[in-house]
Amino acid sequence: MKGMTIIVKKTTQLIAGMIFMYGIYVIIHGHLTPGGGFAGGVIVAGSLILVTLAYGGNFLNLIKEEAGTTIVESLATMMVIMIATAGFIFGTHVFFNNFLPKGIVGQLISAGVLPLYNIFIGTEVAASIFIIFLSLIIFKEESPQ
Amino acid sequence: MELAISIITGLMIIGALYAIHAKDLLSSVIACGIVGYSLVICFLLLKAPDLAIVQIVVDTITLIIMVAVVLDSSREEKYSRLDTWGYVSAATGVLLIGILLWVFINSIQTLDVLGKSTLRMAGSYIEGAAQRTGSANLVTGVVFDFRGYDTMGEAVVLVTAVLGVLTILRLKGKK
């Protein structure tokens, strides 16, 4: 697909990195400030969509990106279920047990297993939304119009 | 607070009425996006900053996907005269709306005034939640620690939606 004009490309060069870092900040500080896994994941997906729309890309490149992103999404979902199952082994034997030490309320490393959940769910949500967008673009490219 | 939310909801109703009656499909999709953005102001007035962040970005992405579908088609709704099936469906719609509105007005008499009702689980979730889960954000604590099964179900729903979209939009199978 064709990219956009040079003004859009220059603006994307300046801004897309900052949006990505803001998304990662919202994911990691999910247990201290409003936000969390879902909000940060969708913000990261938004920055990837911006770069794809502004620069375009030839067709084979997009197919390779889609194949790699499906692998990332499946791995992230599997890690969420494995952390939840690890609650069986440590501590009281229930599913979704919060087994790491809880720490002091308000510090970055606290709240047990919650920051790990935030990171993996954020990765999974970002990968899902990016796959949906990429498959729409690939469909529009390869169907005869 | 009631007055402010009622005014914003009234504007949302006007926007929704335009969205379903517009002649041009692109205008209708943009009006749907505006109704979603007005919901963000309502969330901020109701002291829910978590929901406001999620609703802004999700509404932007919904707008992008809808515009990508509408743009490469004939962007007009063909208007044809109302025939008998049109009148039947409109009459059924008005009848159902009347019945649903009457049932709703009768059944919210048991609710308290806005701002005074407390649900039964609220007390046992809030007290000591910061100590029990260890997180300063109570909504994240409820979503990931007290209600972990719902989060796992939502991750599974997202994976299923991606599987569905990949299957529907596939043109060439493997040789």
Added chain:
Amino acid sequence: MITYIMCFILFLVGFYGVITRRNLVKIAVSLSIMEISTFLFFALIGYVDGGAAPIVDPADPVKTYVDPLPQAMVLTAIVIGLATTSMMMAIIIRLYRKYGTFDIREIKNLKG
């Protein structure tokens, strides 16, 4: 009480759009409006007068918080609504490429 009724009228506007419109994109837009009214209703139920946003600040204790349970439910529902809308859009674009129209009565008559 008037706020709940206005929220339900928004739901009924979307419901009317699903029943009487013939264009596929209008049906998808009306379904999205119905979901938005449901999120607003849940957030209205959990509001407490004079409560603060549910973020605990360890240096500054607050008496009452807004109820976090409906907010947790709406948080999950918003992302699921995005997944549902995107799947509907995929079906719609596939139907348009095959039949050439968005109108449901013409698609029913063609029976390709």
